[in-house]
Amino acid sequence: MALLYRTNEAGEMELLFIQRARREGDPWSGDMAFPGGRMEPGDSTPRAAAERETLEETGVDLQRHGRFLFRLSDLITRQHSRWRPMIVTPYVYEWQGPQTESPNHEVARMVWISIDYLTAKENQGKLSWRTPLGTLKMPCCRYQDYCIWGLSYSMLQEFLALGIEPGRENPR
Template identity: 80%
Template structure:
């Protein structure tokens, strides 16, 4: 793992400091049978939220009290799930910046993902932003037969977005992109 981290060069957007910033945590844990699971949240269903009910990684926008985007990912994860990465997480790496938009506006926002290994036993405590937490086996997420397409209607026609379906959940969009980078790096050996 240390060799991989020393060669990891995530893409950093050169103008990221001029835009609104957000950060998320990709949290994995090892299972008793030697497998690896990745934590996803299902966003609470709220009117007016374009990603209402979607699967995501915990995280959110930076606040003035956040010294770094990584600190924002840790704070937001604690607020949304009760998972304390400062005490029970082992930081591994930063992944590439991604660009998206604010929920209610078309202004761009940069999202930075951070990878942690969960080493705690504490129960999850969800806040109003999260409907549930789902641990998904990494082998399942990596399997080609579990990849699919999500049809998305737009004014110009239906687009087909890549996704991974797990039980009744669909992982797509930014979360899917982050997942694909994580899987391509093969940084979580099983």
């Protein structure tokens, strides 16, 4: 996964989110997320996979216009209906390129959301998520008609806790 931030014309920091395209059988279909995906045989490292997936999904070229800063903590989850665990490694980049957007078929929408919006208490809430064991109230951040929750919310909270400021060097 790639967490990209930039400073907009007003001097505000923003993070890039994608809305996943709706697909039959995909439990996270339509969710807000960070760009990224699975490693493929040609990927030399998980970071290379994050960069490739980001380019494929969004047209954002991190190798040319992203300044890699650090990685966040690994998160363990499982693939859709399988019980086998999967490790998700988020990498943080400062975006220093042009404002280009060319989402592929996996992405319904790309949106830059200000850090101020993401940290505002009035935008925090709970999402009811049904499981075989009952309904859970998951923490989330609401943006327009969307909800940032689950792994994306966990990554977002770790990133926000670092207090990144534009131009500041690697905090880790």
